Amino acid sequence: MSPSPLRLYDYPLSSSAWRVRIALGLKGLAVERVRVDISPEAREQDAPAYAQVNPMRQVPVLEWSDARGTHRVGQSVAILEYLEELEPQPRLLPADPLARAQVREMVEAINAGTQPLQNNRVLAHVESLGGDAGAWARRYIAKGLGALEALARDRAGTYLLGDAVTLADLYLVPQLFNARRWGVELGPLPTLLRADRACAELPAFQAAHPDRAAG
Numbered sequence: 001m002s003p004s005p006l007r008l009y010d011y012p013l014s015s016s017a018w019r020v021r022i023a024l025g026l027k028g029l030a031v032e033r034v035r036v037d038i039s040p041e042a043r044e045q046d047a048p049a050y051a052q053v054n055p056m057r058q059v060p061v062l063e064w065s066d067a068r069g070t071h072r073v074g075q076s077v078a079i080l081e082y083l084e085e086l087e088p089q090p091r092l093l094p095a096d097p098l099a100r101a102q103v104r105e106m107v108e109a110i111n112a113g114t115q116p117l118q119n120n121r122v123l124a125h126v127e128s129l130g131g132d133a134g135a136w137a138r139r140y141i142a143k144g145l146g147a148l149e150a151l152a153r154d155r156a157g158t159y160l161l162g163d164a165v166t167l168a169d170l171y172l173v174p175q176l177f178n179a180r181r182w183g184v185e186l187g188p189l190p191t192l193l194r195a196d197r198a199c200a201e202l203p204a205f206q207a208a209h210p211d212r213a214a215g
């Protein structure tokens with residue numbers, strides 16, 4: 001069980017924090033949420049004090065205390081793997097080594113190969129250079145999700161890998177939300193859309209949605 005109450009530095013529209021909210025819900029772990037408004041108008045992540053929380057000046061960050069002191073971990077992959085060890089059920093990384101590697105491959109297709117190319121920080125810079133941020137976002141989201149569709153086609157059952165939710169689904173759902181936001185063509189992604197619909201039926205995914213998480 002958790003060494004102390006968990007605290008999540010969070011923002012409803014953050015796709016990376018959204019992944020962690022889903023995992024907390026699936027595992028039934030209570031969390032206190034600290035809102036960091038990363039909208040372009042507020043940019044609370046740039047406040048000097050936040051550099052102490054996360055030198056990357058991003059959300060999510062998970063914080064907790066134990067006998068060794070107060071700990072903070074950023075990066076959704078690191079947080080999700082910590083939660084998996086803290087509360088192994090339901091398992092979000094399969095027991096089989098091949099399946100586990102396949103889940104991690106799909107996670108990284110989004111975590112490393114897609115989201116960083118379309119986050120607000122990058123899009124603001126594209127715009128400042130006179131570029132078309134929307135076209136940029138659509139290009140890289142379509143490429144990343146296209147690759148994920150190819151990876152998932154022979155692996156998916158109800159969800160991206162077989163019939164149990166894995167970490168890969170936690171990366172899919174927020175990234176598809178961003179795809180819709182930017183008007184990416186979703187027709188070529190039937191496997192991803194099927195898994196997305198199945199996830200939308202689950203209470204933990206519903207509660208983590210930005211519309212609900214804002215409350």
Ligand SMILES: N[C@@H](CCC(=O)N[C@@H](CS)C(=O)NCC(=O)O)C(=O)O
Pocket residue numbers: 013014015016017038045057058059060074075076077111119120121
């Ligand atoms: N690789 C990081 C990405 C974190 C990230 O990009 N966070 C975004 C929100 S989704 C953020 O805080 N953006 C604020 C900024 O970049 O200034 C993770 O998985 O946690």
